[in-house]
Amino acid sequence: MEVLSSVVGVLLAEPCRALFTFLRSKIKNPFYFNANLRALRKEIEDLMESRDQVNEHLESAAKVGQTALPQVRQWLRRVERLPNQVAYWLNEARRLRGDGKFPEGVAGPDPFPVRSEYIPAPTIDDQATASRNMAKVMNMLSREDMKRIGIWGMGGVGKTTLVKNINNKLTSPSHDSFSIVIWITVSNKTQETESELKKVQRLIADRLKLTLTEESMEAGAGKLHARLMMEKTFLLILDDVWDPIDLNLVGIPTLELHKGGKMILTTRFSHVCLQMTEVTLKVEVLNEEEAWRLFYKSAGEVAILGDVEPLAKAVTKECAGLPLAIVVVGASLRGKRMVELWKDALNALRRSEPLIRGRMEDKVYNPIKWSYDVLPNQCIKSCFLFCCLFPEDFRIDVDKLVMYWLAEEQTDGLPVAVKIHDVIRDVSVWISSSLEKECKSLVRSGIGLHQIREDELSSESHKRVSFMNNQIRELPNAVRGCPTVSTLLLQWNQELEEIPDGFLAAFMSLKILDLSGCYIKSLPSCLDRLVELRALVLVNCSSLETLPSLWGLAKLQVLVCSGTGISTLPQGMGKLTSLRHLDLSFNLNLEAIPAEVMPGLSKLEYLDMIGNKQLKFTGERGEISTQFKEILSLDQLITLFIGLGSSSCPVETTSNTLVNRMKKLKKFKLFIGFISRGAEAFLAVIRESTRMVIFMDIHQWGERIAWLFANSTSIYFYRCKGLDTMFEKLIASSDEVGSFDTVEILHILGSPDWIGVRSIAKCDMLPSLKYIYLDGLIHLSCFSDLALPLGLKLSELIFISVQNCPQLEELFKIDQNCSIMDVVFPNLKTISLGNCPRLRSVSWQNVACPHLEVVGVSNCPLLKKLNLTAQNVGTIKKIDGRQEWWDELEWDNDDIKNNLHPCFTPSPWP
Template sequence: MDRGVAIIETLEDCSLLEHVRRSSVKIHDVIRDVSVWISSSLEGECKSLVRSGIGLHKMRKDELLSKSYKRVSFMDNQMKELPDALGDCPTISTLLLQKNNMLGEIPGQFLLAFKSLRILDLSECMGIKSLPALDRLIELRALLLDNCRCLETLPPVGGLAKLQVFVCSQTRITALPQGMEKLSSLKLLDLSYNSLTVIPVGTMSCSSNLEYLDIRGNYKLKFMGETGDTSTQFEEILSNERLIDLFIDVENSACTLERSNTLLNRIKKLKRLELSIGLRSGPPKLAPGSHSMKHVRLVGIHLWGERIEWLFMGTHSITFNGCEGLSSVFEKLVANSDKVGCLDTLWKLIIYSCDWVGVGSNAKFDMLPNLKDIFISEFTNMSCILDLALPLGLKLSRLRCITFMGCPQLKYFISLGTIILTLEKLEDVFLSNCEQVEEVFKFDPNSDLDSVSLPNLKRIALKNCPNLRFITEVNIVFPHLEEVLVEDCPLLKKLPLTLQNVGTIKKIQGERKWWDELEWENDDFKILYTPVLELY
């Protein structure tokens, strides 16, 4: 997969492909026409038939009967039906039929013509409810059924011994097809966002070559053993030695957060991990990127094991949503800090709707030295970020972005000058619906410093903070501030702007009444910022 991404990126760099959105690229019309002409004109065994995106309503039988076609594309048309019988198409190895939204059925005899077929793509054929027998496609390497919204059942697949890529996501299937345990050549399996309820224990361990597994979004999924017992079977999935990419949702009631050393080592070896525990209705599916990322989401957890460090080890971002006893999680991390060491891969921490009672002891070193992004929403009993930073020994030296939303006890973001001397990397600050916050940046009066600079701060957004009086009262400067957004902060009467900021500020957004009531040391300053105002 990484090699494929690298090829696409190279083609983009050469302007042969254009980036469209996160998971899509397109080819320029002229380059496409030339490519189609070349591939259709080749002599020998590599000739292609391309009839994609031209509004076809049906497929002509005689077009496919050429003995020289190897790749055939009828994608992105308006075909309602396919020929029932074609004869023999022995050379065709690739058949692309995706994005024929009006196609409602694949005739039973149609696929029998393609005995050498290696790639079959029916993705986004949203009218298909079932497929004909596939067992004669013994050369098939890739079967792609992504976003076939009406697909309800699959035929047996045990005869597809050479199948390496099987994508069947965003469909209505509730059970795996028969013969899944026989797909020993399978390398990529995507069964995400279906309605699967049961996977028989032993199914995953039979695919010894499996490298990529995605079973997210099957919120009623159980792994059912022979005796009827229910288990998450994390052990079975991770027993695949070649597995490097894993995306999975696990029901809270079926999961224990205790892990053995063996499993910890296997989790470490994963290149990409997205693990959601307790998640029943999660975020939309994201296309896999080219970078190694490990994400852990924990929803509604209230029973924590003694060994919870595995949640953080090798993880790039972690989310706690509606979890009880979060303080105990960090308490255990601190208590085991000598054994755990620095969790230097974690760069993003997200906390939603959790309680906080504090941690009794402090780490002797920065446990999250590479933390870049903190997002905290509805986190009770936190007065400032130091409540979290002190126990974990955080220096926040790499922090780039911080967000507080709906934190009722928050008094200020941070106090600078003693424990945290500066935040050199900080670029973005966003505070919203924090009723008690009075000041964003405090300057510690016990500091030996005359002033503190936040050299890279670019954006400050403040919304619905009715008691906010200052962004900073004294001794903190923002030499590269670019944007200030203020909404429903009636007591905020001063902005930390000087003549130095005139050349850097690009936007000041807020209510006209608020702007008119701002207080300035020099009224000329106010005039200087008029060109960048966006008032409403």
């Protein structure tokens, strides 16, 4: 075995020495970066070859009864982690360079992509055929001779559900044969070849956290190829492929070059499998027993009632064994006890004859069409059909969808995000295009169009028209009148620079116009003649400099001008008395708003004005304090996002009147200070909170901040000076205002002059606190130094993260004079610690976290003990950190370490 150790040393020493030479010194040199990067890739390849040689020696040694020394196994573990560590240092190089980009566009993960992402999917455990298919595919994946696996079958038969279950199985720690699993939904039937390939390329890059700038296919392929070659093994899952894809052009390494790479694809067409894969599996329809079991699961107990059961089984038979059809129909009949309804359903299914598609697709279309027919009213049918205006596999934002519905005077909404199955979308397009009235639609979204033909718009019966997500460069200058069109979606045609007056004038009945993401610089003057317009959406029209008069738009309810180039508001703005939703966010050229505008918007419910420069109100009543008070006085306002600058508190902020006005808001974001460059990542983290106050780059804002805490769920401090003084003022007001029991999140990022709080509150000021994020408090020695002055008992705490605190020595510390022998954090589930070089202890022995599930530690070299007990063995699910750190941890007894070892996950970063 000593000989084998010598071989290992010879094989690894020189590559590792060269590798770390690059990482330490060369990678920071911008002049030689490209050459060094190429050399680094070569060294990685050589190192992987050396690893293979070592493994071969180990296999030979094992045959004669020899075992590897622990040092050899440790070397191999370190080598396996090197590719990910290289990716980390490449990312650090990008940060150090300060330009946010790598030469040649090579980017490491930031953050690292998880090995496999869980995808919600219905279980197939109770479907024998599907379970057998999954076992077959898992067996194929385990075989060295099967690299490309094709799964095919008709639409709705369950291919996607099958591979989703396979993907989710691979998320388990017990199935770690792939270093990364990449799921991509292709699903575009008519897009041009190059555009299709670029889409697939971009989706794979996004999954790998790899940035591809606007460039040629070849350049992007090179970057993607280099990134995938850094993975030891990978599985690429391509779902719903309609045409063969040249993976070489995308940048997927050939499976001969990358021996650890594999692929699964699903398709409706056998010829796609034959051209792209080596082994295929056809997914057949469910047998009679399985179909009935799935139908019963979807329809519920009503399906086995005496008179209903034979009808239910007949309905199941009409679904032809297709899981999608069975689930849709079963859900439509769930809870229906009247026999007549079941008879009507059966007759409708037997009569339904779609006008398009082949015989097999008809089996899917029939039941889905029937499910549409039995929707309770025309309003819900109209709302459902609106979803087909979006491209396939498009994640439809619910807030925007409801906004569209309201603009069309629909009243039903959905409580969750929407993404409809592509077969259901096909049926919706078919239904909406064949209707003679109500919701007849022209759907041309996401199909790579460069222009619109005039004859496509010639119908006088279309209600909705969608050309969104194409590459349309110009619109017809003259179009025959489209008197019935109420919705026109042209968003994300990024090459569209002009809206001709003659084009827009043809849509005089328009209620919804969406031009988001277009390159237009202005809008036609005829806009204010669209007197029926309810919604005008102009998100990220960055070249849009001016808006025409809006005097004639008395019915306008929604105006979204977010991320545009406008510098002034249009004439007639203050007369939009029907306006309910106004978004003026992130208009960097917009510096002033006439003070008379806001009081005139009496029906306003939603107002977003964040992300602008130091926005000013002009006029006699233009002070920000006065305008803030008047905005809060709007009777219908329930959502407010606004920046209050860095001046003192607005007038009457200490009065109960203002606090009560804040209480009526269901959602608000108040920005105190300025949104500086570099804060975008911070803002992205906090987008989903409901009622929040964000202090950004300010110094001791105002005399009192208690009113800001009164109704907030989240408080954020971003690079604020004088934070200790602000907290002392907050504590001083506690006798008057008591605790702030609505606050659940406290996030402090950067406080360079933090010295600690000298005052001590008489009560727990944040009794409902659940999440704590501390980052960059450079003088904080113990979290308790912050918690104790605020009186925090942390009985509701779920999550705590402490990062980049160089003086932190302990996380939780109990005063020696405390009469309470044990302190328990009963709800704490996650502790995350990073870059705290002096941290020695998480807690003293008398601090208990009985429900702790996750512990993450990065770059805390002095932290040698976690103070976990036998009780935690049953609760801990994951411990994340470097292998070397784990090996050196101290434990009260070996049993705890051994029992927790399966929960440890080695981190790829140093």
